[in-house]
Amino acid sequence: MTEVALQAVELVRRIEGAVSHTLVNGIDLAVSKGEFVAITGPSGSGKSSLLYLLGLLDAPSEGEVMICGQPTSKLSESDRADVRLTKCGFVFQFHFLLPEFTSLDNVLLPMRAAGRMAEAEMRERGLALLDSLGLAEHANKRPNQLSGGQRQRVAIARALANRPEIIVADEPTGALDTASTEQVFSILRNIADKGQTVVVVTHDPALAARADRRIHIVDGKIAEITERGRGELVCEAVS
Numbered sequence: 427m428t429e430v431a432l433q434a435v436e437l438v439r440r441i442e443g444a445v446s447h448t449l450v451n452g453i454d455l456a457v458s459k460g461e462f463v464a465i466t467g468p469s470g471s472g473k474s475s476l477l478y479l480l481g482l483l484d485a486p487s488e489g490e491v492m493i494c495g496q497p498t499s500k501l502s503e504s505d506r507a508d509v510r511l512t513k514c515g516f517v518f519q520f521h522f523l524l525p526e527f528t529s530l531d532n533v534l535l536p537m538r539a540a541g542r543m544a545e546a547e548m549r550e551r552g553l554a555l556l557d558s559l560g561l562a563e564h565a566n567k568r569p570n571q572l573s574g575g576q577r578q579r580v581a582i583a584r585a586l587a588n589r590p591e592i593i594v595a596d597e598p599t600g601a602l603d604t605a606s607t608e609q610v611f612s613i614l615r616n617i618a619d620k621g622q623t624v625v626v627v628t629h630d631p632a633l634a635a636r637a638d639r640r641i642h643i644v645d646g647k648i649a650e651i652t653e654r655g656r657g658e659l660v661c662e663a664v665s
């Protein structure tokens with residue numbers, strides 16, 4: 427039986443104010459361990475809002491996010507932060523690396539925050555991660571000494587630092603050239619093939635086509651799910 431890594435149950439995110447606005451409007455979604463899911467949809471349809479809820483960066487107005495079967499809506503802020511730190515890794519359009527830190531020190535940050543490894547073990551893991559992403563010789567460079575693609579790969583290494591079950595990426599190739607985009611695609615695909623779960627918001631049809639499933643969002647709701655069949659994309663309309 428497939429193991430569910432991430433589940434959204436009747437997820438709603440509303441912004442209350444003079445004019446209230448529903449960003450995410452009743453989303454049900456189960457993502458299997460090792461699955462690569464792309465979230466697509468028009469600008470302003472609620473993709474990033476949904477992703478932030480799935481990665482516990484934001485809290486729902488209604489509904490539940492379950493991470494590895496654990497409901498998260500009733501957790502205290504510090505328990506949520508702990509689940510976020512250890513179970514979720516984040517990659518954004520812009521790398522958000524700390525400019526005064528080297529690549530290695532940026533990758534060490536989540537491990538230091540989790541505080542579960544000795545210094546030597548953290549450094550060994552950080553170097554191994556950078557090496558696995560082709561960045562061994564850039565471990566001691568600062569972000570301003572790296573290309574855009576290299577910075578994004580450091581950001582991916584940082585996201586992987588605590589061996590999270592789930593990698594959440596918001597437009598990870600949105601600021602990259604074609605060659606770096608291709609590298610980042612392959613890395614994300616590889617991460618999922620090795621068993622971590624990857625959820626990516628993207629406007630890039632080529633990236634979406636490499637996902638196992640494409641979830642198309644319109645007005646905060648799932649409008650369509652496309653599953654990758656045997657080399658073909660099989661469309662399935664969802665009400």
Ligand SMILES: Nc1ncnc2c1ncn2[C@@H]1O[C@H](COP(=O)(O)OP(=O)(O)OP(=O)(O)O)[C@@H](O)[C@H]1O
Pocket residue numbers: 441447449467468469470471472473474475476
């Ligand atoms: N905190 C907020 N307060 C008010 N409106 C918000 C807030 N966050 C998002 N919105 C609005 O909600 C809508 C959905 O935003 P969201 O960023 O989730 O869309 P998106 O599909 O990711 O868009 P894009 O593809 O342009 O990044 C947009 O109209 C956005 O302006």
